[in-house]
Amino acid sequence: MSTYTTTRRGFFGAASAVALMLSACGGSSDSAAPAADEAAADYTLVKEGTLIVASDLDFPPLDSFEDGEAKGFDVDLSNEIASRLGLTCEYLPPTNFDAIIPMIKQGGKADIGNSAFSITEERKAEIDFTDAYLDSNLGIAVKSDATAKDEEALNADGIKIAVQSGTTGEAYAKENMASATIVPLTTVTECMAGLSTGHYDAVCADLPVVGNMCTVSFTDCEVSVEIPTGEQYGIVVSKDNPGLTAAINQAMADMQADGTMDELKEKWFGSVSE
Amino acid sequence: MSNTRRGTKWGLAALVAMLAVAFALAAPHSAYALTTNKATARPNENGGSGVIGGLATRLTWEGTVEEGEKVSSVTLVLPEGGTFDGSSTKITVLEGLSRAKVEGTATPADTQLEVTFSEPIEAGYLLRLEVEGMKFPADGGEVSVGGSYVNQDGEQQLAESKPIKTIANTPLQALVATLDEAPWVQAWNSNPFLGMFFKPQLLATAFATLVPGWLLCLLIVVIAYPFAIVLGLIFALMKISKNPLLRLIAIVYINILRGTPLFLQIYIMFFGLPMMNINIDNNVLGVIVIAINASAYLAEIFRAGIQSIPQGQYEAASSLGMNYFQTMFDIILPQTIRRVIPTVTSDFITSYKDTSLLSSVGVMELMMFAKNLTSVSGNMTPYVAAAIFYLIVTLPLIKAVGYVEQRIANSERGGGPRPKGKAAVKAASAGEATPLPSELGVHFEAARDDAFGTSVSPLAPVAVQEV
Numbered sequence: 001m002s003t004y005t006t007t008r009r010g011f012f013g014a015a016s017a018v019a020l021m022l023s024a025c026g027g028s029s030d031s032a033a034p035a036a037d038e039a040a041a042d043y044t045l046v047k048e049g050t051l052i053v054a055s056d057l058d059f060p061p062l063d064s065f066e067d068g069e070a071k072g073f074d075v076d077l078s079n080e081i082a083s084r085l086g087l088t089c090e091y092l093p094p095t096n097f098d099a100i101i102p103m104i105k106q107g108g109k110a111d112i113g114n115s116a117f118s119i120t121e122e123r124k125a126e127i128d129f130t131d132a133y134l135d136s137n138l139g140i141a142v143k144s145d146a147t148a149k150d151e152e153a154l155n156a157d158g159i160k161i162a163v164q165s166g167t168t169g170e171a172y173a174k175e176n177m178a179s180a181t182i183v184p185l186t187t188v189t190e191c192m193a194g195l196s197t198g199h200y201d202a203v204c205a206d207l208p209v210v211g212n213m214c215t216v217s218f219t220d221c222e223v224s225v226e227i228p229t230g231e232q233y234g235i236v237v238s239k240d241n242p243g244l245t246a247a248i249n250q251a252m253a254d255m256q257a258d259g260t261m262d263e264l265k266e267k268w269f270g271s272v273s274e
Numbered sequence: 275m276s277n278t279r280r281g282t283k284w285g286l287a288a289l290v291a292m293l294a295v296a297f298a299l300a301a302p303h304s305a306y307a308l309t310t311n312k313a314t315a316r317p318n319e320n321g322g323s324g325v326i327g328g329l330a331t332r333l334t335w336e337g338t339v340e341e342g343e344k345v346s347s348v349t350l351v352l353p354e355g356g357t358f359d360g361s362s363t364k365i366t367v368l369e370g371l372s373r374a375k376v377e378g379t380a381t382p383a384d385t386q387l388e389v390t391f392s393e394p395i396e397a398g399y400l401l402r403l404e405v406e407g408m409k410f411p412a413d414g415g416e417v418s419v420g421g422s423y424v425n426q427d428g429e430q431q432l433a434e435s436k437p438i439k440t441i442a443n444t445p446l447q448a449l450v451a452t453l454d455e456a457p458w459v460q461a462w463n464s465n466p467f468l469g470m471f472f473k474p475q476l477l478a479t480a481f482a483t484l485v486p487g488w489l490l491c492l493l494i495v496v497i498a499y500p501f502a503i504v505l506g507l508i509f510a511l512m513k514i515s516k517n518p519l520l521r522l523i524a525i526v527y528i529n530i531l532r533g534t535p536l537f538l539q540i541y542i543m544f545f546g547l548p549m550m551n552i553n554i555d556n557n558v559l560g561v562i563v564i565a566i567n568a569s570a571y572l573a574e575i576f577r578a579g580i581q582s583i584p585q586g587q588y589e590a591a592s593s594l595g596m597n598y599f600q601t602m603f604d605i606i607l608p609q610t611i612r613r614v615i616p617t618v619t620s621d622f623i624t625s626y627k628d629t630s631l632l633s634s635v636g637v638m639e640l641m642m643f644a645k646n647l648t649s650v651s652g653n654m655t656p657y658v659a660a661a662i663f664y665l666i667v668t669l670p671l672i673k674a675v676g677y678v679e680q681r682i683a684n685s686e687r688g689g690g691p692r693p694k695g696k697a698a699v700k701a702a703s704a705g706e707a708t709p710l711p712s713e714l715g716v717h718f719e720a721a722r723d724d725a726f727g728t729s730v731s732p733l734a735p736v737a738v739q740e741v
Contacts, residue, residue, distance in 0.1 A: 102654065175315065
């Protein structure tokens with residue numbers, strides 16, 4: 001895969017790469033995308049003309065990996081943003097969720113992380129967020145025939161709650177259900193598979209995703225608690241690349257204005273939440 | 275929580291109101307126009323689950339506006355010693371699950387945080403305040419968050435939240451704080467590589483918090499291995515047995531286990547067994563998977579070891595009237611064990627490292643702890659600390675394997691200390707190069723060329739002297 005070439009190039013050092021990109025971006029003017037030209041001088045990319053996206057691709061309906069292809073709301077969003085910036089969108093192979101922010105911070109592999117990242121102060125300390133593009137909440141899924149279903153019953157010794165490592169669901173479970181054992185796993189699918197087989201008593205994760213999983217893949221489970229947290233998803237960009245954040249914000253504002261954003265929400269969620 | 279508030283008028287007012295509530299009214303929650311749903315704090319103990327006082331953390335406070343009420347501002351109050359100074363507040367107003375467009379500003383002032391809204395919050399709305407960077411009182415204890423709010427009728431008291439358990443600073447946290455301050459640490463961390471892989475603060479934290487995971491890894495492999503050895507031996511004997519059925523069973527068992535990834539075996543066991551309503555404790559299941567997996571490799575090692583013993587020894591044993599089991603346990607296996615020790619130790623090292631795969635199914639072993647700490651810190655240092663924990667065990671074992679191999683190689687070559695026989699030969703063949711037992715054949719040939727007429731074998735002079 002061509003991304004691996006990029007990976008290797010990353011090792012040559014950010015500085016030379018940045019210099020290369022700058023000159024390259026300035027030179028390649030694309031008459032079809034005047035907006036991109038203006039922004040091109042302001043940001044740097046790992047690979048010229050390409051927006052490389054890191055995602056765990058295991059978070060349907062936002063991110064998923066089907067038949068070797070990235071799919072989902074976030075994926076459509078990344079593609080749309082890339083095309084508005086006059087770039088080609090390229091997804092890295094599925095990356096562990098908790099590795100994405102360090103990867104973006106370190107640089108050299110991907111330009112943005114778009115994997116349903118809730119905007120939190122903690123994460124803001126590491127990287128920059130774009131403006132929010134979607135509202136979300138948390139949810140707790142349990143087996144339909146379970147006895148312990150609400151937060152109080154689950155906050156007990158001997159209860160195991162599976163969470164995806166590095167997520168707001170994990171933070172919520174640790175903060176609010178401290179008596180239970182919190183088991184951090186790599187993907188939400190792993191959490192749900194373990195819940196379905198009776199390995200864990202509950203899963204705490206983003207509501208749209210647990211809702212989707214309970215209706216599509218793990219029909220013996222149900223969402224027992226909807227936790228209103230009002231969190232919002234944003235795209236992760238390196239702090240060294242404020243130009244890219246601004247360019248994406250502009251693209252998303254345009255999408256909001258011309259109705260593309262609502263179309264996407266309609267397509268993936270069947271409704272427009274805002 | 276302590277009732278000793280002093281300083282501001284607000285504090286006094288709160289005290290009076292609290293006393294009033296506690297002693298006179300004993301009013302239920304419905305008396306509040308803004309009910310306190312909960313107040314929680316994010317654990318800020320590195321690698322732990324405690325909420326440490328005097329260290330920045332995040333307070334999450336939630337309240338609901340009751341029927342027929344409008345709330346225009348809320349003030350949260352911490353007990354003496356706590357502070358909101360330097361905090362930033364995220365204000366979220368929700369109607370059901372959707373965000374309401376209500377703006378607000380938060381003004382921290384020591385133990386108080388005043389939050390005012392652009393427009394009053396309507397009845398039925400949920401108010402969520404996330405105060406990042408606030409500090410609880412340094413001495414720990416149970417802390418309740420109180421305060422007041424302003425509705426259409428003026429200022430009212432808030433119900434105290436359920437107490438949040440906080441603890442005083444831990445020695446580890448104090449060490450981390452010292453490291454945070456140290457100039458050399460700051461210089462060290464400013465290097466992206468060192469800061470990402472060898473951050474001193476995180477190394478200290480990781481060494482302290484990874485220990486339980488490390489012990490579990492060791493426990494799993496140490497318990498699993500004796501079972502693996504017994505199982506491996508049984509299957510090795512089955513594989514070399516003359517009974518075709520036993521051979522078939524052993525071949526299928528060994529080939530399936532050696533031919534599939536351990537990761538897959540773990541998944542099948544951990545997700546498959548519960549589906550059959552067989553519920554075994556995670557750690558025990560971990561021991562079982564590791565033992566079964568290792569047994570297949572050990573079976574092959576033992577089989578090779580047994581078959582490396584020359585056929586002549588079986589013949590010799592049977593000529594002495596030994597049956598199969600006597601031959602095996604008295605003659606063959608003792609020699610086999612000696613020969614396979616290095617390979618078995620290598621396999622033990624592999625099994626020990628393989629316990630890391632159990633983290634993917636929720637066994638709280640070393641990798642799990644490291645992964646946890648990494649996801650919290652966004653830094654690779656915990657993985658490096660985990661690597662060190664693995665090496666503490668594997669390096670000495672690798673060294674030991676090398677040493678044992680050397681010894682075995684020496685002894686098989688005939689080197690090393692040998693009992694009398696050799697001394698006798700040395701004395702006998704005075705001056706001549708002493709033939710080593712393993713080289714006897716060669717020397718015998720040579721000796722025949724030189725002195726065929728005088729001696730039939732190199733040992734002949736001894737015989738002559740004795741005569």
